Amino acid sequence: MRMLVLGAGALGGYFGGRAREAGLDVAFLVRPRRAAQLARDGLRVDSPLGDIARHVTTVDQAGPGFDAVLLSCKAYDLQDAIAAIRPAVEAGARVLLERTFRAEPGSALNHDTQERLALVRSCTTPVRRQST
Numbered sequence: 001m002r003m004l005v006l007g008a009g010a011l012g013g014y015f016g017g018r019a020r021e022a023g024l025d026v027a028f029l030v031r032p033r034r035a036a037q038l039a040r041d042g043l044r045v046d047s048p049l050g051d052i053a054r055h056v057t058t059v060d061q062a063g064p065g066f067d068a069v070l071l072s073c074k075a076y077d078l079q080d081a082i083a084a085i086r087p088a089v090e091a092g093a094r095v096l097l098e099r100t101f102r103a104e105p106g107s108a109l110n111h112d113t114q115e116r117l118a119l120v121r122s123c124t125t126p127v128r129r130q131s132t
Contacts, residue, residue: 001024002027005069007028007072008043009072014047017043028058030058032060038055042056061084062088067092069085069089071085
């Protein structure tokens, strides 16, 4: 499976990194400054469930060839985010929307692409490491 992850921040970095570890072909759609940072330092996630430190593939625009798109963004960025992923979605990718905001994403997609939208909710409860 080929997955496009919009952004490589807290949520995109975590879930995209975990998907990569699970064997998916993952590309991160990021701005040029973040792409340069990822090329230099790689993706780093510190987690009680296991840290991630690896170089990742980045792209500067969406396109065909992706099976799924993970969309996690701030509500105020939703319209721009949907515009950014639209080429991949119109080519057939399914959208996994990590929904931590109250905006209605379906209204921003045309009727043909709304049926490929799946809402997911991440666990926002902090996990604490046990003292040893």
